[in-house]
Amino acid sequence: MEWMDFLTCVIFGFCSLDLVAETIVSFRISLILIIVIAVGVPIGSLLLLSQDSDLETNQQRRLFLYKVPEEKINSIEISSKVNKIKFKKSEKSSWQIIDGDKTFPINQTRWDGVTFLLKDARIQREIPGENINLSEFGLLTPEHRVIIGFDDNTSINIDFGDLSPDNTHQYVNFNNEDNIYTLHTSFGYVLSDLLNNPPMPDWVYSFEENSVDEILLYESGQLKNAFGRNIFNTNPSQWMICTISIDDVTGNNVLLEEPCNGEKAADKLRIDQFLNLVQSPKILAVKEIALETQADFQRHGITKESIYVYLRNNTFSENGTLIIRPITISLSNLSSKEISAVFQDSRDVVSVDFEWANQVYQLIK
Template sequence: MKRKQWLMPVLCMTVLILLLGLYLGMKNHSTKDNGTKKDEEDTTLIDMKSNDIINISFDIEGHKASFTKKGDSWVIDDDPDLPIDSTKLSSLINSVAGLKASRTIKNVDNLEEYGLLTPENQISLKNNDDKAISVHIGMRNKTTSNTYINVGDSTDVVYMVSPDLSALLPASKMDLVKNETYPSITDSNITKIEIQDLSNVLTLDNDEGQWYVDDNQNQKSTASSESVGALKTAITGLKFDNLVDYSGENRDQYGLKDPSLILKVHYYEIKNNESNKKDGSKESSSKENNSSKSSSENQEKIEKDMTLNVGNIGSDGSYYVQIEGSNEVHSLAAGSLDSIINQTAQNYWNKSMISLRSDQLNSLTVDYKGVKNKIEKISKEEKDKKGNASTDISYKMDGKQIDSDTFDVFFNKLTSIQAQKKDRDLRQKNDPEMTIMVDTEKGVKQVSFSIYDENFYMIVDDEGRPGLVSKTTIKEFFHAYEEIK
């Protein structure tokens, strides 16, 4: 009994000692953790304000490039005329000034492990207090993506920083130049395009919404809205790749003294003019019918021209190009010019058989298999009991009334015929099976159909352009004519 009485206090004391030991152990572990975190806090390596830095240097293409701040601008010391884009250099400086290390590695005895025995680059900074500091850039850690660096003359301490400093540095001096961009043009605002190569001048012109294409053979033809739209998209989508030369003194070197291609674009821009502000009291007292100026009255249409000269192909496969009036030479991806160069007028021809609306029609004469018939449109003005005017349209063939519905089917098929292709070099092999003379408000148009081979009919459209249409389509069209009654 006595043994049980003293056993319980002993057990309680033992448990208390164990709990106390566990508490002290956890406290000690926590203290160590806090100390580790404190040691791993970011360390400021460069304590300079961006605006105070007046000189920065680093290697570009194996040579040291030094930049000095002059007022609010930066110049490169060995080429002061080079138009440096100060915003680009300031962006680099902002990334380096105030640089902090996420980890410090001490007692380093092998810089090669960190890519610092032969650094990838070195950035040197100097501020207006004549304080200077250099950063040597090593390799990137594959796991953390941080960059190893060391600072100044220290060789036994390596730091890890998060910015990829090598990627921030320009690959060439031209990457820091303030260069022009390709003009921003809205494709719907383009009204004329001229493409001139060494042997041909191709002109596309918009006349009251209809595009026409003309070549140096002085043959103006209606153009396809789809093909012109693709060309305009290609033109507005052009983008300079790299600045090659800013001086404009070596045009012959780039083939720009005598360009292989000249692209001229006429377009317009809409400028919004600020309308005159009216006194508020006058506005409130004005009558409702005295409305303010419409938005169109506050807009100005500005006509503009852009000429792009295209020269030789460089070693990287890109074209050298230059905007007329600019000194700068840029590279432009060859693929972006594919749909612009080496084009002919035929590439832009529309594929329709005839451009005609029913309201433009006066009459048409059809010569089908040696039999001629003339179809006339009869327009009769009528008024209802309320005096509302309307026009009744009917048709007569050789003086005999015909069914308007069957004629409409025939007419719609005629105006919807699309050639698979049109080619000026196509030659007629057989006499026309059908010829149609169309009398319109703007004159007479003629189209014809003749067998070309077992699969196609050759058509000659209303502008005299030969093309090929499938036999099935033409047979259906002939059948529609035969159904007129």
């Protein structure tokens, strides 16, 4: 019955008692429903908002393994089962490589973009659980571990395990958490490359002794001594003391062939000792980098009159083309106990051990 009809019948007295009772009960039920709806809708809305908020938080947690400002990163240490290397930001905000007890300036060309990459790590998938078998993901003995340090003396560590079955992602463990995550393989590849092929400055060299076929020593801008051999024979020839000629026009000492040759055999033992020394220079510290003028080098005792050593180093490209990659060393005056050196005709000056520098000179003078 409609409420207006009910009121009319009550006023004029023609409603039965049963009808009145039924209508009152219906009114009570409607009132209760109104109250429930009035209270329930706000509560339900709050619950939905709370669930949405929790979902957003969970999604945010799963989006990145970590996220930090790039400028806060001040050290990166990468280690594997066989080797380790560390990169450290100096007080001047320039990055350095710490390899064992040696410190080198970074090769900026190869370093650019590394800290930008490491400012965050986007998660592809999360594998939750407290009883995960790390060995199933290659994380019991990780391929490599990375420790990233920040300027507030805190740090994070990431263990890198196996690749995913499709080789597009890599399993990682973050700060020894229970969960395992996957990151894109490019993230781990960059870090492993930094470990296995660090961005050393261009003047850091390596060579095989049997690839060198000529050794030249210059003093005061003049060729003083030379040694040569033929390394392309079936049996490499003996080291020879090269014949030095005088140029008719300039009056300078010159060689008439390359590699040079001569008639008198050199002391093989001394040459072998010399090559061993040059393979492992004893660098004490980097004194100054990116010098531009002759005056800059002169401040460190490096001039056109300095001792200059040249090794003709033969290498080959992938298609077998011969490429000459010289090894060069400039040394300051050996009368001083503090020896400066420039390797590979670079713009960086380093200090080297006096005994090392003196032996290099004495063996070929």
